Amino acid sequence: MPVITTPQEFDVEDLYVDLRPVLGRPLYLKCEGFNFAGSVKLRAASEMVDAAERSGTLRPGMTIVESSSGNLGVALSLVAVSRGLRFVCVTDSRCTAASRRLMSSLGAEVQVVTEAHPDRGLLGARLDRVADLCAAHPDYHWLNQYANPGNWTAHYRTTGPQIAKAFPDLDVLFVGAGTTGTLMGCARFLRENNPGVTIVAVDAAGSVTFGGPPGTRMIPGVGTSVRPAILDDSYVDDVVLVSEADTVRACRGLLRGGFLLGGSTGTVVSGAARWLDEHRPDGGLTAVAIAPDLGERYLETVYHDGWVREHLGAEALGAEALGARPVPLGPTTISTWSL
Template sequence: MTVISAAHELLDGDVYIDLRTSLGLPLHLKCEGFNFAGSIKIQPAVRMVEAAQRDGLIGPDSVLIESSSGNLGVALAVIAASKGMKFICVTDPHCNPATTALIRAFGAEVVVVDDPDASGSYLAARKAYVRSSCARNPHHVWLNQYENPANWIAHYENTAALLAKDFPDLDTLFIGTGTGGTLMGCARYFREHRPEIRIIAVDSMGSVSFAGAPGPRHIPGLGASAPMPLIDPALVDEVIRIHEVDTIHTCRRLAARGLLLGGSSGTVITAAAQWFAHHGGATRTAVAIAPDLGERYLNTIYNDTWVGHYYSQDDLDKILETS
């Protein structure tokens, strides 16, 4: 029995789904959405806030401010509400409407940066807004998820350690890549403790997290328009990039079987399916980390009108025919 006294104390439900029944994949899916923030981002958010409090960076008049495409913003909103703090989430038009509504419901302020920078990057524009805000207001505290070591340390100490305990025969691990916190925390842990495990990073087409040409991306969560400082490609065995249409297809296939998962989760599962198609029985025990659940994507990847707006009619027909 788990008993908590504050919302931010519930971090990991330790729930796995065996996808052999639903998708025919020899894969266990580690579901990270069963907490009050609805995603894996609760772990680094708690760690970053606690580290800042311990280091004296957060005082009674402090206002947390952070750039986020969605899930971390919700996590920090939960923590701020739980701890009686103020929080400003700086996001952009790609953030799901349900996500911004959630952040506001927890009492936080949402700032939507509508204009990208000269290179077309909303990420750079969001970070520029945060820097400017901190320069104007000395009470504003930027945790900076993009460079904060507490981001990956949370996953080194929690996510990876739990995986090692639950799967002593683990040999292949699929991890989505956003800021790189989950990926680097798990990669560092297993490189130190079980270096034989294959670490497969999952990225979105159009992301430059592992070099490559930038391109349009409409599903928030994974990928980045600029290299992420936390990521060390040398710790990764393989990188798989996924088209967003394939992400949507996978999410809808799972929803048709009663499993409503988020875009980041659908991307990771798609990558695992493609890897198995090429490698067959090259693994004994494989796990994929599913960062989020699907409720906040109801108006986007589960909505035909939204899909039709951002993708071609052929893409929409493919999704509708095969879901």
């Protein structure tokens, strides 16, 4: 029987969903939403705060400040309140109302940026706000998840080894690319301990993380408008870009199987399904994808028909694509998946 004294001590590490009945493809989903912060970001939040306290850069009475699109902000709110620290989260208008309310309920101050930087988008504007706050308040400490090695070290020590233990015969791992902390930590561990594993990063169309052109994105979690400093491309074997319409279709397809999962998970599952169709249509491999969070915080966005129509168009509400398989036509194959 687990007994804990702080919320970050509890984390379900070994829950996987076999998606073959829903997806029609061999894919295991590592579910990371079953902790008190509701996402995989609790690991990075705990690691970065621990490291800052050990180094002395974060001292009693100081205030943590961080830029977040939602999940890390919730995780840091939880860690901060459990340690008697103040936390200021700088987010933007894409952060879900549920995440903002949760952060506020945990005692965080939430500042919402609405004007995008002309070159660096909403993330660039958030980072500028953080810099202004730190300049004005000497007792503020910016963790800087985009460059902080603790962001990926947390997953090098936990998430990567957990996957390797559960699937010693793993062939391919799919990881969503936001700040790339989860991606880099898992990729570094597997490169050192199981170098035969193919690492596939799944990114949002319109993200600049892997050099693509910037575009409007409405679903938080995956994708950036400023390349994260901790990203090292040499650890990534392939990249799949997913449109937000396909993210919505994937989330709703999973829901038809009874799995209410977050927008980042829909992106990762959509990209994984397409990669598997293109690279291993025979299904003869062991594949794992990481699901960063659950879907409750997306009920007013990804799962709300009105929001989807307004921001992504009615076509995004079309038939869920999860069950779609390539249709053979003579010697060629036409895929029903599209970006």
